[in-house]
Amino acid sequence: xxxxxxxxxxxxxxxxxxxxxxxxxxxxxxxxxxxxxxxxxxxxxxxxxxxxxxxxxxxxxxxxxxxxxxxxxxxxxxxxxxxxxxxxxxxxxxxxxxxxxxxxxxxxxxxxxxxxxxxxxxxxxxxxxxxxxxxxxxxxxxxxxxxxxxxxxxxxxxxxxxxxxxxxxxxxxxxxxxxxxxxxxxxxxxxxxxxxxxxxxxxxxxxxxxxxxxxxxxxxxxxxxxxxxxxxxxxxxxxxxxxxxxxxxxxxxxxxxxxxxxxxxxxxxxxxxxxxxxxxxxxxxxxxxxxxxxxxxxxxxxxxxxxxxxxxxxxxxxxxxxxxxxxxxxxxxxxxxxxxxxxxxxxxxxxxxxxxxxxxxxxxxxxxxxxxxxxxxxxxxxxxxxxxxxxxxxxxxxxxxxxxxxxxxxxxxxxxx
Amino acid sequence: xxxxxxxxxxxxxxxxxxxxxxxxxxxxxxxxxxxxxxxxxxxxxxxxxxxxxxxxxxxxxxxxxxxxxxxxxxxxxxxxxxxxxxxxxxxxxxxxxxxxxxxxxxxxxxxxxxxxxxxxxxxxxxxxxxxxxxxxxxxxxxxxxxxxxxxxxxxxxxxxxxxxxxxxxxxxxxxxxxxxxxxxxxxxxxxxxxxxxxxxxxxxxxxxxxxxxxxxxxxxxxxxxxxxxxxxxxxxxxxxxxxxxxxxxxxxxxxxxxxxxxxxxxxxxxxxxxxxxxxxxxxxxxxxxxxxxxxxxxxxxxxxxxxxxxxxxxxxxxxxxxxxxxxxxxxxxxxxxxxxxxxxxxxxxxxxxxxxxxxxxxxxxxxxxxxxxxxxxxxxxxxxxxxxxxxxxxxxxxxxxxxxxxxxxxxxxxxxx
Numbered sequence: 156x157x158x159x160x161x162x163x164x165x166x167x168x169x170x171x172x173x174x175x176x177x178x179x180x181x182x183x184x185x186x187x188x189x190x191x192x193x194x195x196x197x198x199x200x201x202x203x204x205x206x207x208x209x210x211x212x213x214x215x216x217x218x219x220x221x222x223x224x225x226x227x228x229x230x231x232x233x234x235x236x237x238x239x240x241x242x243x244x245x246x247x248x249x250x251x252x253x254x255x256x257x258x259x260x261x262x263x264x265x266x267x268x269x270x271x272x273x274x275x276x277x278x279x280x281x282x283x284x285x286x287x288x289x290x291x292x293x294x295x296x297x298x299x300x301x302x303x304x305x306x307x308x309x310x311x312x313x314x315x316x317x318x319x320x321x322x323x324x325x326x327x328x329x330x331x332x333x334x335x336x337x338x339x340x341x342x343x344x345x346x347x348x349x350x351x352x353x354x355x356x357x358x359x360x361x362x363x364x365x366x367x368x369x370x371x372x373x374x375x376x377x378x379x380x381x382x383x384x385x386x387x388x389x390x391x392x393x394x395x396x397x398x399x400x401x402x403x404x405x406x407x408x409x410x411x412x413x414x415x416x417x418x419x420x421x422x423x424x425x426x427x428x429x430x431x432x433x434x435x436x437x438x439x440x441x442x443x444x445x446x447x448x449x450x451x452x453x454x455x456x457x458x459x460x461x462x463x464x465x466x467x468x469x470x471x472x473x474x475x476x477x478x479x480x481x482x483x484x485x486x487x488x489x490x491x492x493x494x495x496x497x498x499x500x501x502x503x504x505x506x507x508x509x510x511x512x513x514x515x516x517x518x519x520x521x522x523x524x525x526x527x528x529x530x531x532x533x534x535x536x537x538x539x540x541x542x543x544x545x546x547x548x549x550x551x552x553x554x555x556x557x558x559x560x561x562x563x564x565x566x567x568x569x570x571x572x
Numbered sequence: 573x574x575x576x577x578x579x580x581x582x583x584x585x586x587x588x589x590x591x592x593x594x595x596x597x598x599x600x601x602x603x604x605x606x607x608x609x610x611x612x613x614x615x616x617x618x619x620x621x622x623x624x625x626x627x628x629x630x631x632x633x634x635x636x637x638x639x640x641x642x643x644x645x646x647x648x649x650x651x652x653x654x655x656x657x658x659x660x661x662x663x664x665x666x667x668x669x670x671x672x673x674x675x676x677x678x679x680x681x682x683x684x685x686x687x688x689x690x691x692x693x694x695x696x697x698x699x700x701x702x703x704x705x706x707x708x709x710x711x712x713x714x715x716x717x718x719x720x721x722x723x724x725x726x727x728x729x730x731x732x733x734x735x736x737x738x739x740x741x742x743x744x745x746x747x748x749x750x751x752x753x754x755x756x757x758x759x760x761x762x763x764x765x766x767x768x769x770x771x772x773x774x775x776x777x778x779x780x781x782x783x784x785x786x787x788x789x790x791x792x793x794x795x796x797x798x799x800x801x802x803x804x805x806x807x808x809x810x811x812x813x814x815x816x817x818x819x820x821x822x823x824x825x826x827x828x829x830x831x832x833x834x835x836x837x838x839x840x841x842x843x844x845x846x847x848x849x850x851x852x853x854x855x856x857x858x859x860x861x862x863x864x865x866x867x868x869x870x871x872x873x874x875x876x877x878x879x880x881x882x883x884x885x886x887x888x889x890x891x892x893x894x895x896x897x898x899x900x901x902x903x904x905x906x907x908x909x910x911x912x913x914x915x916x917x918x919x920x921x922x923x924x925x926x927x928x929x930x931x932x933x934x935x936x937x938x939x940x941x942x943x944x945x946x947x948x949x950x951x952x953x954x955x956x957x958x959x960x961x962x963x964x965x966x967x968x969x970x971x972x973x974x975x976x977x978x979x980x981x982x983x984x985x986x987x988x989x
Contacts, residue, residue, distance in 0.1 A: 251853045291857070293858070391776075392843060393868070393870045394775040394959060408825040412829055423814050423815050426812075429860075432849060436668045438666050439709065439713055440709065546861070
């Protein structure tokens with residue numbers, strides 16, 4: 156090999172090795188129906204992190220964990236002063252999640268780094284494989300906690316105080332996980348990042364439908380999330396008349412019904428979801444005293460998203476009847492576009508590898524949203540069978556997964572040159 | 573005292589003693605807001621039963637427990653062959669229940685028996701104070717398990733196999749409670765009952781509104797209960813379009829809304845309640861895959877109740893949309909009238925004591941429903957402040973509670989003569 160020519164890292168990506176690592180990770184928190192339940196900062200999450208650290212050490216990578224629980228594995232570069240190129244995603248899943256959402260981005264970065272090492276030329280800048288803490292937000296809401304704190308978009312102290320349904324705080328759960336990772340050194344906050352690239356399954360059916368292998372992600376659809384608390388009064392199901400009741404459930408369903416009617420468009424682009432709906436005291440013969448429900452609202456057009464989200468509070472208030480309602484916005488994320496140079500780099504890498512590709516908008520949120528605020532960021536999608544995701548049936552072929560890792564390997568290699 | 577004249581037991585009822593026993597019971601499972609959480613076959617339920625057994629033994633009453641966990645305290649009568657007169661209610665509460673629902677009926681019977689002993693004449697028939705197992709049905713559904721099995725209306729084996737939300741069966745919870753009551757002898761099944769009288773708070777505002785002290789209960793409103801299972805498919809909140817979704821929550825709320833509209837009358841007599849509404853997987857960014865909800869439907873007119881209940885399945889099916897729905901009827905109890913002689917006996921006792929009273933229908937279900945099937949049965953109501961019940965704010969004055977016990981004491985004394 157002459158100086159000046161580059162052995163492209165993509166040539167060293169090993170489909171089998173990547174598939175085996177994914178299978179090993181899928182065994183941690185495996186569900187009966189072939190999915191994965193590995194919620195943020197659980198014992199399963201800790202076990203997945205330990206497994207990753209072990210693989211990294213075998214490859215000579217240096218692990219570190221920052222204060223919010225993001226896990227990094229560093230391939231040192233030739234220039235000790237260069238800011239690192241970051242690549243990764245998350246290891247946590249939804250309660251009945253799949254085998255690819257999140258973990259694929261971490262292991263694709265791992266495969267890319269192993270391929271870069273095998274390509275024989277040491278990169279100038281360090282490359283950090285990263286597993287962001289709590290992307291999903293199902294145990295501790297809202298999600299993307301690790302990337303948000305890394306990017307300075309949320310306060311560490313606020314995030315540490317968030318509690319799950321059992322009353323366990325992030326701080327406490329993090330201390331447990333940290334205990335199991337006690338041999339991994341801490342990482343200082345505020346380190347620069349030269350760039351971030353995240354590989355992910357599409358979580359939609361588009362690439363598969365069109366027979367394409369690579370999605371060059373143009374940006375991320377905006378999202379506003381809310382929690383709604385409806386307060387009524389408990390009463391006996393057999394004795395209290397409707398006129399006397401302050402039934403929190405009937406008020407809450409009137410709100411959800413009205414929201415579903417209003418937050419809807421003929422083109423079916425608005426995404427409106429009520430995923431949680433918790434009733435108190437939850438007894439068959441007691442009129443509900445309170446309901447807490449969640450709202451997840453998305454639209455690729457930021458202006459429209461803003462307008463739709465602004466309807467939530469007045470609609471809830473209009474349907475509260477004799478109950479009280481409190482609407483709290485948990486997170487507001489406008490739609491964003493990844494920088495053109497990063498998209499070009501990904502598109503060119505796919506083209507060089509003769510992989511059929513297209514530009515595509517991410518309708519799901521990702522940690523890349525927050526990294527986009529602090530460094531040039533891009534995303535690579537691979538197909539997702541039938542678009543099924545956040546469910547146990549999630550599936551992507553090993554060949555597609557390896558192709559995504561090939562594109563990622565070449566892009567990371569260039570970025571770290 | 574000459575033979576032939578009767579020292580009425582009511583003269584020996586002690587308001588203070590009854591209030592103190594109620595306060596002692598209210599400490600077992602006390603909630604922060606002044607209510608009680610003492611669910612069936614919990615550690616708190618067992619503690620309440622132990623306390624009752626201790627009080628009974630101090631009074632010379634003989635405790636026994638039958639196979640389904642009903643607890644009896646017997647005052648022996650003069651005639652060893654006479655069938656016992658029963659009186660009592662239940663010690664279990666709703667999760668955020670009050671200090672009177674159920675336990676008052678048990679302690680009113682206890683106070684009545686203590687007064688009968690103090691009145692100096694030993695009754696001919698034995699009197700059994702009884703605490704029926706699991707009236708509320710909030711932990712193990714449906715409720716009134718103990719009285720239903722006692723009356724032969726439900727199979728013991730079926731009831732023992734019912735599991736709570738944590739998967740604990742009645743059989744297993746019962747074994748734990750039985751362990752704490754191991755010194756209490758078992759009681760054979762199938763014993764006769766001469767009569768049953770249950771004292772209870774009204775659980776409605778009528779007596780208080782009219783300034784009355786005693787309700788002579790004419791009968792019990794009928795009730796049909798259902799569980800509904802809605803199955804859809806989990807999907808990603810950001811990527812799946814509405815057309816692609818099978819959102820179990822939106823289908824379920826459409827059902828509940830349609831049921832609320834249909835099961836409603838201008839006179840506000842129909843009682844329709846959805847007390848439980850459990851969503852799977854219950855994550856903010858996952859489209860719900862399944863919902864389980866409960867329906868509690870009541871009406872004093874059995875024919876109308878039948879007709880209204882028959883609408884439940886077709887309405888649910890009509891609103892299932894792309895989801896699947898399964899409607900299961902859990903219990904059917906038609907409206908019933910207590911026998912006139914028992915009502916007369918209660919009315920006369922109240923009149924003799926100069927207590928303002930009226931006939932009243934019980935819109936709530938009670939263990940008396942099942943006893944009505946096997947022996948002459950009646951119920952005595954005392955006022956319930958604002959009709960608040962199945963909640964922590966439940967309240968009845970000590971004076972009213974004592975007056976109810978006075979009527980009960982005289983009625984039991986007569987029945988056991």
